[in-house]
Amino acid sequence: MHSTLKKYFGYTEFRPYQKEIIEKILDGKDCMVVMATGSGKSLCYQVPPLISEKTALVISPLISLMQDQVMALKQRGIKADYLSSAQTDRGVQTNAELGHYDVLYMTPEKACALPNSFWSRLLKAGMCLLAVDEAHCISEWGHDFRVEYKQLDKLRNVLLNVPFVGLTATATEKVRSDIMNSLQMKDPHVAIGSFDRKNLFYGVKSFSRSSQFVDQLVEEISKYVDNANSTIIYCTTVKDTEEIFKSLHEAGIKAGIYHGQMANKAREEAHRSFIRDEFYVMVATVAFGMGIDKPNIRYVIHYGCPKSLESYYQESGRCGRDGIPSVCWLYYTRSDFAKADFYSAEARSAAQRKAIMEAFSAAQHYCMLSTCRRKYLLDYFADKYAHDDCGNCDICTSSMKEKDLSREAFLLMACIQSCGGRWGLNLPIGILRGSRTKKIVDAQFDKLPFHGLGKELSANWWKGLAYQLISRDYLVETFKDMYKTVSVSEKGLQFLRSSSPDHQPPLFLPETPEMDLDEKNRDTPNEVSEIDGLASKEFEGVSQAETQLYKMLIEERIKLARATGTAPYAVCGDQTLKRISLTRPSTKARLANIDGVNQHFIKLYGDNFLQSIKRLSEACNLSLDGDSSSQTSVPSKIVTVPSSKKLTPAKFEAWKMWHEDGLTFKEIANFPGRAAAIKEQTVLEYILEAAREGYKMNWTRFCEETGLTRETFLSIQNAVSKVGKEKLKPIKTELPEEVSYGQIKAYLTMHEAGVSAEVFSSNYEQSCNGDECSNDISEILQNVPSDVQGDDGIVEAPVVTGTKGASPGKTEGAEYHLLTETNRKEAASSEGDLLIPTKRQRVEAAEVKSFRTLDATEESILSWLKNFDDGVTLSDLLEHFNGATEKSLFDLLSYLEGEFLIYRKNNLYKLM
């Protein structure tokens, strides 16, 4: 899985959840994946086809999205295409049926319209999964319901044994279970990741709709557009998009526009140009929504409050999908909050209307917060945020003044309580402000003692206070059909009980910018926040020359992308480019070693890029092969990373002494170098643990040493089938006295590793999951030349290189040695993965003195690396290929790395 990840995607580590989801899919299990935008969900369905060599079918809601994903996959050397009404190439369907694609996208309409014959042919060719991307579209409770998605259940009966995978970035429990039911998932694996987009800064500010504000916004944008940072400005109306677009245009900023009233072709063109960095600013309505797959959008600005937090999370989520720090600012006006009725007109039922109202109200609260915005967002999505202060939103980074607002809070709560808690906010605020509307007079609320007591403060100020009291649980909001009522909570009642009109306990609350603004009745000279703040952080700790090189490489990337008709981000990501500018690799191997560089990139652009790096580095006065703090390209010295990562050193040492050095349990227990002797039983347990961790084992030898015979093995097997394997004691009770706990533990480990009683009929070695190991002695013996047979007919087991994909019977050119105690150790350390002869087979014959020297070739390195799934260090390689010089070995390794035959992770070389 790791080599697939590096080869096609250029990454060396899976992100959280990816690996387990991929494994479940490969096991044929349905999966429900709920993970944040940009967390890497796509990879979960893109990797299985590359491993299983079967097609992954992906249902996607938008043609533009499919086209962009296909383009990006092709840049990774992955065979991908799409089927939809927009597909003009008729050959795609035929190729798909023949299983020519790794990943095949289609719209839900297309998937439901395809005849059964298509599916049966594809199934025959091999299909590893059906993924439903943006799966929340299935649910009427989601914010993007699509009728066609609902019909996907038809496919379940056709694709009986294919795992179904639902993926979405926003799903409440209701939506989630809707998805699983609709897709008829069977006992699915559910992966719910965090919704926290750590790299995003969230900020909110109120503004007044004026040409002055637009000018300020345009001026701010002009500052950072130069850095090739992509920006989306989301507007709530078409009119706003046109106005801002015009202002940008007038200021000489190249921008695009996208909204629902534009012709399809014009929209597609705008989308395409933005994706391809032909301009960096896109002004759009929410119509420019889920179809954007551009990972390097640095700023998302909302010009007006969105209709729900779900929409806001989705739209702002387009920002910084590559993980680089990025910024989301939301500007709202008070008139935005009067749009609830307009939005709820879309509702088809009372329940839906209520849901729309609630969602809108949450967005409104988000704007009015005086507490951490990230916490509010995450709490809203039921993803509890453990901190009160994220340090990465406007609230947490600004110091808001706190003021004792106990009197005002008392007035508001007392007024709400006096009105019976049956009204929205406007009525009690009207009473406090001395209003005499018909409603107030008819209900005789103008007779209340609070009437007019708060008239010196604006209605919005009071609303600001009310939101603070709601977020601190003094007030509660309740939705009833179209109406929202506010009442005093138990906490609020307690406050009222301990207050009187002349005295209230102190209640310190921050004054939100909104309240501050109203109280002073001032107009801020500059309402636009500095959105460029993070852009300068982007290059913190990076020299000016390196920044310059990075910008030049961005241009270079654009040129390459234009020449090949693709999007720059699909050539390679910003982060990768940044790493390149910091390390400035001079060889393919060094380039290949950079995170994010995949095989296809090297093949398509490797030479070209290396030339550019050289030329541009010279121009910037930077030396090649520089060291970057983020990624060391080449090991500056040979670092020996113990291969005992999963075991403690003592356990690893014990396993090594037993497996590689051939020592007995007793010898290990009493090894002279040890500070104090340990029990043989402890050694045995150490070795069993190593076996459980996947270390290689010669089980025949192990059984001999522990005295575990076939009969004992079978009787333990029998006992376990009766009493289960959870507890040792009942097993022991079932067995004859002489069977020890150690033997039972050994049996259980062997059982776990899939070792059967066959082990007693042959020489046997495997790693715990060693399903490719042959344990048939006759097969081994067939390959033994007669001259290695001793006079007494005792045969040394051949030294067989490799277990993975190289079963002894199949091994070509295996070396055969007469092993003595001395050269067995020597061979063991040099071959790494040996079939250690059993005691019975040891030959006390003539010593073979010659110390073998082994030269390194491309083939011999590749063949040796086959044995080490966990990789080897350079020093391991030098020790093994003892005939090679460090330089020659390193050159060979570099060549193999550049050709993507091997790759390096944490300074461990692994086979691709």
Ligand SMILES: Nc1ncnc2c1ncn2[C@@H]1O[C@H](COP(=O)(O)OP(=O)(O)OP(=O)(O)O)[C@@H](O)[C@H]1O
């Ligand atoms: N293991 C990884 N290491 C580094 N980057 C990764 C890894 N997995 C994915 N990425 C990158 O993260 C970015 C976002 O990934 P992806 O498009 O899969 O997100 P997503 O969860 O599907 O988002 P959305 O909800 O918007 O569709 C991409 O640029 C992708 O290449």
